[in-house]
Amino acid sequence: MSLAHRLEPIGDFRWRIPRDERLGMRTEVVIYASQAILDQVARDQSLQQAANVAALPGIAGPSLAMPDIHQGYGFPIGGVAAMDASHGVVSPGGVGFDINCGVRLVRCALRRQDIAGRIRELTEAVFRAVPCGTGGHGPIGLTASQLDEVLARGARWMVEQGYGHARDVEFSEARGALEGADPDAVSARAKERGRSQLGTLGSGNHFLEIQYVERVEDAPAARAFGLEEQQVVVLIHSGSRGLGHQVCTDFLQQMGSAMKKYGLSVPDRQLACVPVRSPEGQAYLGAMRAAANFAWANRQAITHSLRQTLERMFGRTIRAEVVYDVCHNIAKQETHLAGGTRRDVVVHRKGATRAFPPHHREIPADYREAGQPVFIPGSMGTASWVLAGQQGAMEETFGTACHGAGRLLSRTAAQKGKDYRQVLHDLEASGIYVRSETRAGILEEIPEAYKDVDEVVRVVHEAGLARRVARLRPLGVMKG
Amino acid sequence: MEFELLAHTADVGFRVRGATLPELFENAARALMSFTTGQAAPEVRRAVEVRGEDYPSLLVAWLNEVLYLFDSGELAPASFHIHTLDSTRLTATLEGSPRRGESWRLIVKAVTYHQIEVKEADGGWEAAVYLDV
Numbered sequence: 167m168s169l170a171h172r173l174e175p176i177g178d179f180r181w182r183i184p185r186d187e188r189l190g191m192r193t194e195v196v197i198y199a200s201q202a203i204l205d206q207v208a209r210d211q212s213l214q215q216a217a218n219v220a221a222l223p224g225i226a227g228p229s230l231a232m233p234d235i236h237q238g239y240g241f242p243i244g245g246v247a248a249m250d251a252s253h254g255v256v257s258p259g260g261v262g263f264d265i266n267c268g269v270r271l272v273r274c275a276l277r278r279q280d281i282a283g284r285i286r287e288l289t290e291a292v293f294r295a296v297p298c299g300t301g302g303h304g305p306i307g308l309t310a311s312q313l314d315e316v317l318a319r320g321a322r323w324m325v326e327q328g329y330g331h332a333r334d335v336e337f338s339e340a341r342g343a344l345e346g347a348d349p350d351a352v353s354a355r356a357k358e359r360g361r362s363q364l365g366t367l368g369s370g371n372h373f374l375e376i377q378y379v380e381r382v383e384d385a386p387a388a389r390a391f392g393l394e395e396q397q398v399v400v401l402i403h404s405g406s407r408g409l410g411h412q413v414c415t416d417f418l419q420q421m422g423s424a425m426k427k428y429g430l431s432v433p434d435r436q437l438a439c440v441p442v443r444s445p446e447g448q449a450y451l452g453a454m455r456a457a458a459n460f461a462w463a464n465r466q467a468i469t470h471s472l473r474q475t476l477e478r479m480f481g482r483t484i485r486a487e488v489v490y491d492v493c494h495n496i497a498k499q500e501t502h503l504a505g506g507t508r509r510d511v512v513v514h515r516k517g518a519t520r521a522f523p524p525h526h527r528e529i530p531a532d533y534r535e536a537g538q539p540v541f542i543p544g545s546m547g548t549a550s551w552v553l554a555g556q557q558g559a560m561e562e563t564f565g566t567a568c569h570g571a572g573r574l575l576s577r578t579a580a581q582k583g584k585d586y587r588q589v590l591h592d593l594e595a596s597g598i599y600v601r602s603e604t605r606a607g608i609l610e611e612i613p614e615a616y617k618d619v620d621e622v623v624r625v626v627h628e629a630g631l632a633r634r635v636a637r638l639r640p641l642g643v644m645k646g
Numbered sequence: 647m648e649f650e651l652l653a654h655t656a657d658v659g660f661r662v663r664g665a666t667l668p669e670l671f672e673n674a675a676r677a678l679m680s681f682t683t684g685q686a687a688p689e690v691r692r693a694v695e696v697r698g699e700d701y702p703s704l705l706v707a708w709l710n711e712v713l714y715l716f717d718s719g720e721l722a723p724a725s726f727h728i729h730t731l732d733s734t735r736l737t738a739t740l741e742g743s744p745r746r747g748e749s750w751r752l753i754v755k756a757v758t759y760h761q762i763e764v765k766e767a768d769g770g771w772e773a774a775v776y777l778d779v
Binding site for chain 1: 653654655657699702703707714718719747750755756758760761762779
């Protein structure tokens with residue numbers, strides 16, 4: 167059932183579905199969208215899923231939906247829900263299987279013209295250096311105790327081991343590791359799945375793109391982020407691989423019986439949840455943070471392989487530096503104003519990015535005036551965006567903005583009637599070289615499968631959640 | 647073995663049938679393995695036991711077990727034989743070999759509970775399962 171007919175406009179780019187107790191809703195749904203996006207959203211079950219989230223116990227503020235919202239399983243992708251930290255619930259499905267799936271932007275001391283004619287060579291070299299992991303193995307072998315270090319200390323431990331520079335973690339959300347990670351709460355199975363996968367990209371929508379800065383829209387912020395027009399940058403999109411997937415699987419399985427114990431019921435099994443303060447809730451959060459740290463370590467390992475490749479091809483003056491690293495599948499304990507009072511909440515961001523405004527203390531000093539960088543990957547044939555968090559996000563969305571273009575077509579629909587060679591040819595004709603492990607990896611991710619990233623970004627910009635800083639265009643794309 | 651792909655905006659699902667519940671569960675495992683390349687040689691046997699609260703959660707647990715065995719590299723399964731199956735427990739034997747050249751065509755992260763369905767249909771059984779990819 168679509169709830170589109172219940173939508174009411176509440177000012178520019180904001181719509182709401184009022185609370186309806188018959189649907190079990192404890193609060194309203196607020197969606198950020200333009201009319202064009204709203205028409206697309208109404209086609210699948212994402213609004214119903216956002217209404218289901220509004221039924222979760224202890225939800226503080228509305229069930230929020232970003233303009234890239236699309237149907238997930240349980241939570242919609244592009245959904246944000248803050249749960250009261252003392253009497254609310256935590257839901258593994260509100261984080262997703264790919265815990266700390268996220269994006270990292272790396273800038274290079276190279277201009278577009280410096281790599282003209284070498285895009286194919288560079289993309290192929292990166293493809294060899296960064297495995298997709300479909301065969302299961304990555305470049306870094308870890309002992310059991312080393313894996314526990316990764317789970318406890320994330321990218322920070324990787325940097326200490328020589329896989330990067332101290333600066334890399336300074337310019338990462340949570341400085342590349344969440345406190346309160348509990349490696350012992352991660353099952354032996356999760357560790358087994360993840361152990362050989364550090365430094366692998368994954369498949370599906372994960373990618374590594376060589377891009378250039380096409381257009382700067384906010385010169386002071388771009389300067390702060392070290393970005394200028396025609397500069398070469400690399401966008402890395404990956405997560406916690408099999409380790410994170412297994413953590414989510416394990417806890418979803420356990421939560422069925424735990425929910426009975428706490429007298430909880432949910433409209434969709436994938437929304438299984440337990441009280442934040444329960445032993446089960448704390449165990450999940452400890453394991454989730456450990457998996458998040460694995461993901462930061464993974465993006466650090468990929469950065470290391472990328473740097474080696476770039477230096478081999480262009481020399482050590484390449485200075486590949488991390489602009490920032492943000493996660494978009496996570497539950498984090500934060501303090502926010504909700505309903506006029508300060509509350510400790512667990513913010514579930516499922517396909518949504520933290521977007522803290524200028525002067526927030528969790529932003530690196532160099533970025534204090536600009537706001538936190540937010541990266542919005544578009545499809546491989548279009549564009550990606552660098553944004554900066556705005557005060558509006560603190561006031562309305564628990565410091566959150568969107569995370570991508572948002573899928574429009576299913577994977578099966580995207581492939582229908584498409585010829586692999588033609589797709590590659592069309593992309594190359596527009597100056598984009600694509601290398602993928604599988605044909606499906608390309609066909610399923612064709613530009614038409616996604617919403618218009620410019621329109622999605624326009625909504626968060628106009629709504630005051632995050633403002634446009636720079637538009638990036640792909641040159642070389644590596645996909646799983 | 648028959649199964650059909652189901653559309654989902656972000657992920658992928660399949661609908662599968664079987665004359666009996668054990669056959670349904672075996673076919674579902676084969677459908678999951680259709681997202682990998684090639685068949686392994688049946689060199690070794692692996693006994694598994696899986697528990698659930700009802701048929702849907704048992705199906706999710708069973709498929710996640712198969713997924714784990716493949717993803718950890720322990721076993722690329724070539725065949726599945728369900729021995730016993732009630733609404734809370736199943737026992738089965740998998741034949742295959744330790745994973746060598748086999749890989750995912752599309753990496754399946756997990757089997758989800760999203761709109762999971764196990765029901766009687768046309769004198770047999772039918773299930774719908776969505777995968778996170």
